[in-house]
Amino acid sequence: MRVPLLDLSQQYRTLAEPIHEAIDAVLASQRFILGPKVNAFEKAISDYCNAPHAIGVSSGTDALLAILMALGIGRGDAVVTTPFAFFATAACITRVGAKPLFVDINPSTYNISASALQEHLEKNCRTDSKGELMTPGGEKIRAILPAHLFGLCCEMDAIQEISERYHLDVIEDAAQAIGAEYQLGGKIAKAGTMGKAGVLSFYPSKNLGAAGDAGMIICSDDELARKLRILREHGMEPRYYHHVIGGNFRLDEMQAAILLVKLPHLDHWSAARRAAADFYGAEFVRSGLTEKIALPAEPYRDRRLTNHHIYHQYVIRAPRRDALRQHLTEREIETAIYYPLGLHQQKCFAHLGYGKGNFSEAERAARETLALPIYPEISREAQRYVVSSIAEFFK
Numbered sequence: 001m002r003v004p005l006l007d008l009s010q011q012y013r014t015l016a017e018p019i020h021e022a023i024d025a026v027l028a029s030q031r032f033i034l035g036p037k038v039n040a041f042e043k044a045i046s047d048y049c050n051a052p053h054a055i056g057v058s059s060g061t062d063a064l065l066a067i068l069m070a071l072g073i074g075r076g077d078a079v080v081t082t083p084f085a086f087f088a089t090a091a092c093i094t095r096v097g098a099k100p101l102f103v104d105i106n107p108s109t110y111n112i113s114a115s116a117l118q119e120h121l122e123k124n125c126r127t128d129s130k131g132e133l134m135t136p137g138g139e140k141i142r143a144i145l146p147a148h149l150f151g152l153c154c155e156m157d158a159i160q161e162i163s164e165r166y167h168l169d170v171i172e173d174a175a176q177a178i179g180a181e182y183q184l185g186g187k188i189a190k191a192g193t194m195g196k197a198g199v200l201s202f203y204p205s206k207n208l209g210a211a212g213d214a215g216m217i218i219c220s221d222d223e224l225a226r227k228l229r230i231l232r233e234h235g236m237e238p239r240y241y242h243h244v245i246g247g248n249f250r251l252d253e254m255q256a257a258i259l260l261v262k263l264p265h266l267d268h269w270s271a272a273r274r275a276a277a278d279f280y281g282a283e284f285v286r287s288g289l290t291e292k293i294a295l296p297a298e299p300y301r302d303r304r305l306t307n308h309h310i311y312h313q314y315v316i317r318a319p320r321r322d323a324l325r326q327h328l329t330e331r332e333i334e335t336a337i338y339y340p341l342g343l344h345q346q347k348c349f350a351h352l353g354y355g356k357g358n359f360s361e362a363e364r365a366a367r368e369t370l371a372l373p374i375y376p377e378i379s380r381e382a383q384r385y386v387v388s389s390i391a392e393f394f395k
């Protein structure tokens with residue numbers, strides 16, 4: 001049996017008709033950029049996330065970049081982030097001229113560790129005479145950029161407390177966590193709405209995927225939203241008058257029209273992913289494999305949350321990970337490694353002076369984690385085959 005990591009074809013088949021109609025409507029309108037579909041999709045995401053502002057952009061990466069630009073983060077600044085995430089986080093911090101300041105991850109969730117963050121700021125950074133928090137190298141720390149990896153929110157209560165203590169902005173990378181929930185101050189909040197601004201990605205493989213690149217920024221600050229709308233069109237306001245330099249970060253009508261068709265199904269898809277994760281969990285327990293492998297942590301399961309995890313990925317930790325992966329490949333089971341190398345060890349960040357051994361948990365996760373096939377329509381038969389193939393490996 002062949003089991004792909006992700007199969008979007010069933011989802012497409014069920015929605016092919018309305019998607020074609022939506023595309024035809026855009027073609028008939030001949031309006032392709034920032035038009036009524038983008039406006040409608042922004043409104044729909046704003047309602048879905050309960051975020052006052054939603055600004056459609058060209059990708060999750062451009063959303064990160066635009067937020068950093070709008071907050072005026074640049075040369076001489078530093079942003080604290082995780083060394084274990086997709087490249088875009090640290091890359092965008094670097095692209096605006098600032099320095100990524102890495103802090104190790106929580107080994108059970110793989111998200112940035114709030115206690116490591118607190119310890120780092122307390123032990124290694126200092127507050128200067130103007131009350132600014134400075135790195136040992138003299139950069140001003142401006143923000144914390146946590147990424148809600150694999151569909152699970154970071155420890156946002158602790159992160160928010162730290163950000164308030166040190167007067168830092170929080171930029172949430174919710175590219176992998178659209179709709180994931182967290183209990184913050186007695187209220188249920190969606191990923192991306194708990195800081196100054198949040199980033200969503202609609203890269204095709206995401207829980208809500210476009211037919212190309214697309215992204216969204218969500219925020220509650222009116223002035224920040226206004227700046228972001230200007231920045232996404234080359235800093236233009238009014239047309240052909242530029243007070244600031246922005247970029248072409250625009251979302252197109254075709255993607256917005258397709259995403260509008262898909263959005264009403266998102267919660268159902270995330271619930272189906274969660275049901276698949278539950279099934280994996282039960283099968284791993286039944287097969288006695290939980291002594292061998294670590295299943296994904298679910299720290300918020302018992303807290304009245306529906307989307308306590310949206311399982312963008314189902315990631316296990318396993319000894320002899322590479323050999324296990326090879327074994328599964330031979331059985332036509334597709335897996336992935338997110339991520340094989342910590343950001344602090346990437347060649348392009350060598351100038352930051354980090355190296356092997358700096359973040360032991362991120363490095364261990366890079367060596368030991370493996371993403372298994374998961375998508376809303378995955379069959380229980382396919383999942384049983386994945387689990388029995390893993391059991392066979394450990395026999």
Ligand SMILES: Cc1ncc(COP(=O)(O)O)c(C=O)c1O
Nearest residue numbers: 059060061086088147175201203
């Ligand atoms: C954690 C994280 N941040 C940022 C991004 C960037 O999003 P995009 O691919 O839409 O640019 C991704 C997407 O892959 C991601 O997973």
